[in-house]
Each structure stands twice: as structure tokens, then as C-alpha cells.
Amino acid sequence: MAGDRAPAEILKAEKAGRTYRSGKEEVAALTGTELSFHGGELTVLRGRSGSGKTTLLNLAGLLDRPTEGRIIFLGKDTRRLSDRKLALMRRGNLGYVLQDSGVVERMTALANAALPGFYAGLSPGRSRKLARAALEAVELGAKLHRPVGQLSGGERMRVGLARTLVLSPRLVICDEPTASLDAETANLVITRLREAAVGGSCILCASHDPIVIERADRLITLTGGKITGDERARDGGAP
Numbered sequence: 368m369a370g371d372r373a374p375a376e377i378l379k380a381e382k383a384g385r386t387y388r389s390g391k392e393e394v395a396a397l398t399g400t401e402l403s404f405h406g407g408e409l410t411v412l413r414g415r416s417g418s419g420k421t422t423l424l425n426l427a428g429l430l431d432r433p434t435e436g437r438i439i440f441l442g443k444d445t446r447r448l449s450d451r452k453l454a455l456m457r458r459g460n461l462g463y464v465l466q467d468s469g470v471v472e473r474m475t476a477l478a479n480a481a482l483p484g485f486y487a488g489l490s491p492g493r494s495r496k497l498a499r500a501a502l503e504a505v506e507l508g509a510k511l512h513r514p515v516g517q518l519s520g521g522e523r524m525r526v527g528l529a530r531t532l533v534l535s536p537r538l539v540i541c542d543e544p545t546a547s548l549d550a551e552t553a554n555l556v557i558t559r560l561r562e563a564a565v566g567g568s569c570i571l572c573a574s575h576d577p578i579v580i581e582r583a584d585r586l587i588t589l590t591g592g593k594i595t596g597d598e599r600a601r602d603g604g605a606p
């Protein structure tokens with residue numbers, strides 16, 4: 368899926384907002400968000416607890432729909448898409464690095480990382496070859512055949528990362544991808560994410576970790592559900 372797509376606009380938020388309703392109470396978690404994301408960039412989203420980061424990641428990741436405004440993904444107005452079409456769009460174009468890495472514990476690391484290939488209709492051999500390379504890239508080449516349930520938390524997270532990146536998704540959504548990792552493993556994770564960006568993916572990452580922030584191309588700040596900062600990193604994110 369890689370190619371000359373670096374300048375392409377992947378996602379656009381137009382006056383997008385999300386209000387949660389529980390009983391009579393309404394929480395405007397995100398309001399009037401105007402943002403555009405392109406391939407080839409790693410963007411870090413910062414903000415205090417409750418500022419709306421997860422809400423924005425969920426909208427950008429097509430996991431939730433805005434209650435106002437719209438999200439345009441690959442030129443398509445997602446308001447018009449059924450839940451089924453949205454799910455297909457996610458499967459073909461999006462990857463997630465979330466707190467719960469979503470790996471299947473009874474399956475081996477290799478089988479987990481090969482899943483996107485199978486779903487995309489690649490041959491089993493090709494899916495496994497790509498999975499093996501993705502796992503080697505996160506330093507799990509020696510544990511390919513281990514059931515994920517027998518791996519450490521950081522290793523599971525890396526299996527999830529390998530699975531997320533194995534088919535070079537257009538957009539990768541990450542929620543605190545280095546939380547609870549030691550500095551060396553955190554460096555490995557951010558290096559893989561940067562490589563994915565260099566390969567043309569658009570990476571959107573909520574994080575407070577200086578290791579992540581110093582490798583960002585762009586820094587967005589959220590305050591009380593609004594974008595209050597949107598700046599380019601001076602050195603454009605070291606490779």
C-alpha cells in the first residue's frame with residue numbers, strides 16, 4: 368500500500384464536535400475542530416486529562432461519529448457512510464495502537480501479525496512473510512511462535528504494533544503508545560512509527576512522552592475540547 372502518497376490529504380475535520388449525553392447531562396468534549404492531516408507526517412496531540420484527546424482520536428479513527436460538523440476521510444464524507452461501510456474503510460486503511468493492544472492471546476505472535484494480510488485477501492504465505500518482517504522490526508524475531516498470552520506486556524504491545532503497521536495503513540491512531548514502556552522500548556516504538564510516516568502513512572498520536580514529542584513533525588494542543596495550538600516541530604521530526 369506504500370507509494371507516492373506523501374502529500375495526499377488523508378483526513379479532514381470540518382467544524383467537527385462531539386457532545387456526550389448521559390441522562391440530562393451534556394458534555395461538549397470537542398467543539399469546532401478544523402484540522403487537516405496528510406500522509407508522511409507524525410502528529411502528536413497534547414492536552415490535559417479531559418481535554419478531548421481520546422474523543423478526537425476516536426473521531427479521526429472512524430471509531431465514533433461527530434455530533435456536529437463532519438469528518439472527510441480519503442475525500443469521502445463519512446456522514447454518508449453506513450456503519451458497515453465505515454467498518455470496511457477502517458479495515459482497509461486504518462491502524463490503531465491503543466492501550467489495549469487488541470491482540471488475540473491464544474494465537475502466536477506470527478498469527479496475530481498475519482491477520483491483516485489474511486483479511487486483505489493476501490495469500491497465507493505472503494501474509495506470514497510480511498508478519499515475520501514486521502515482528503523482526505520490533506525485535507520479536509525470536510518469539511514468532513509464542514502464544515501472545517505468554518508474552519510480557521511490552522512484548523504484547525509490540526506484537527500489536529507489528530500487526531498495526533504490517534500493511535502500511537494510510538492512517539495510524541495511537542493513544543499513549545509508549546506509556547508503561549522503558550525508554551529503550553519506547554524508542555523502538557517511536558522509531559517504527561516514524562518509519563511508517565516516512566513510508567507515507569499519517570500518524571496521529573496522543574502522547575505526553577518527551578521521547579515521542581521530540582520526534583514529531585507537528586504538535587497539536589487541545590484545551591477544554593478546542594484546538595489551542597498547532598505548530599510544526601522545528602527540526603521536522605528526526606528520523
Ligand SMILES: Nc1ncnc2c1ncn2[C@@H]1O[C@H](COP(=O)(O)OP(=O)(O)OP(=O)(O)O)[C@@H](O)[C@H]1O
Pocket residue numbers: 387388389394395396414415416417418419420421422423
Ligand atoms: N462516554 C462519555 N460520556 C460522557 N462524557 C464523556 C465520555 N467520554 C468522555 N467524556 C468526557 O469528555 C471529556 C473529554 O474526554 P476525553 O476522554 O476525550 O479526554 P482525554 O483528553 O482523552 O483525557 P485523558 O488524558 O484523561 O484520557 C471529558 O470531560 C470526559 O469526562
